[in-house]
Amino acid sequence: MRWLKTLWTTLRRPSAHYSLGFLAGGGFIFGILFWGGFNTALEATNTEAFCISCHEMEDNVYQEMRETAHFTNGSGVRATCPDCHVPHDWTDKIALKVEASKEVWGHLFGTLETREKFLEKRREMAEREWARMRATDSLECRNCHAYRYMDFTDQSPRAQEAHERYLGGDGPDRRTCIDCHKGIAHRLPEMDPLEGVENLVE
Secondary structure (H helix, E strand, O other): OHHHHHHHHHHHOEOOOOEHHHHHHHHHHHHHHHHHHHHHHHHHOOOHHHHOOOHHHHHOHHHHHOOOOOOOOOOOOOOOHHHHHOOOOHHHHHHHHHHHHHHHHHHHOOOOOOHHHHHHHHHHHHHHHHHHHHHOOOHHHHOOOOHHHOOHHHOOHHHHHHHHHHOOOOOOOOOOHHHHOOOOOOOOOOOOOOOOOOOOOO
16 A cells, blocks of 8 residues: 555655656657548548558559459459558557658659659569568469468469368478469569469369
């Protein structure tokens, strides 16, 4: 009980103008307001509207995605930009936001302001995104597409064989979604569609 009295006395002891309790309470309230504002801003940047608010994205990759099954399909389930490009885990999300800040720099200085500039950089941007997805074992794909829930009877024989062989085990044949499904939501850069994928189905 004595430590409670000591704590209460310390909290009530005034600083030059305010008690320590007032400062601690004020700091706590400020912390809640700051965190709420930060989280609100963070979530606002995780919307498709934000992603396509710059013309580089709206005029290029967004228009391509509109032509795919990720945008319109029989089930009515649609993926948005953040579903595929923003990690769901908080720490990974913050790391990506810091890394993505260079895109703001690129927007301000016109790195991709024309279609020609975009196409010139397309391969480099695609390679970077594919590498990120490989590093996470295509986690963003697997947030919606889980191997264990696949209905193989609803797949072509080739897809069945590839999925069972490359996703079903942990052996040397193991692949991740992006190894075979490049260009699933956006057009490929100038390259061989099977580049980097050897002997998928023998």
